[in-house]
Amino acid sequence: QSALTQPASVSGSPGQSITISCTGTSSDVGGYNYVSWYQQHPGKAPKLMIYDVSNRPSGVSNRFSGSKSGNTASLTISGLQAEDEADYYCSSYTSSTTYVFGTGTKVTVL
C-alpha cells in the first residue's frame, strides 16, 4: 500500500488560510468517506483533527475544515495561528481493510 501524497511543506502568515492536499486512489481516498487528518507537534503524539472527511471532534477549533473531491482530500486551516505550526498527516481506510497515511506536510507560520 503506497502512502498518500501530500505536499512536503505549506506556509502562511498569521490570519491567512492554507490548504493541504492528500491524493490517493479509488482504493482508498476516492473509494470511502473515511479520511482523517492528524496534527503532530515535534516530540508529541498525533492528535485527531478531522474524521470522515469533514467532521471535527469535540474540542477542535472550527478553523480546521476538511473536504474531498475524487481521489483528493483537503485540509484547510483558516485564520492561521502560531500554534498551528506542526506536521499534518492524512489517513484513509482502504479496500484491503487496512489504513494508509499520507507522506506528511510541515506547516510553517511565517
Added chain:
Amino acid sequence: EVQLVESGGGLVQPGGSLRLSCAASGFTFSSYWMHWVRQAPGKGLVWVSRINTDGSSTSYADSVKGRFTISRDNGKNTLYLQMNSLRAEDTAVYYCARAGTYKMEYWGQGTLVTVSS
C-alpha cells in the same frame, strides 16, 4: 480521561524479538478496536496493525505481516504487539491508538524500538 501508555521498547539486534504493551485506562477497553502505528526517526506515520474488540479479527500492513502479531487482554486492559524477525527498518516510535469508526481517536505517547547490532 483516556490514557494509553506504551512500554516494552528498547534496543534489539536484527532478527530478534520484542513485545510491546499498551496499558489503557479511562474508558471501557473491551468496547474499542485498537491500532498500532509507527514512526521512524524523522519520518512519517505508518499504520501497522489493528484488532477488534475481542481479538477475533486482526489486520496488518504488508511490511509486518507474518512477523508481527497484535493481541489484547481485556481483563488486563492491555494491548500487545509481538514483533519477531526484527529488521533495521522496523526502528521507530510505536504508538498505540484507540479506534473510533474508521479513525484513530486517542494516541499514547509512544515507545521507541531500535533494531541495531
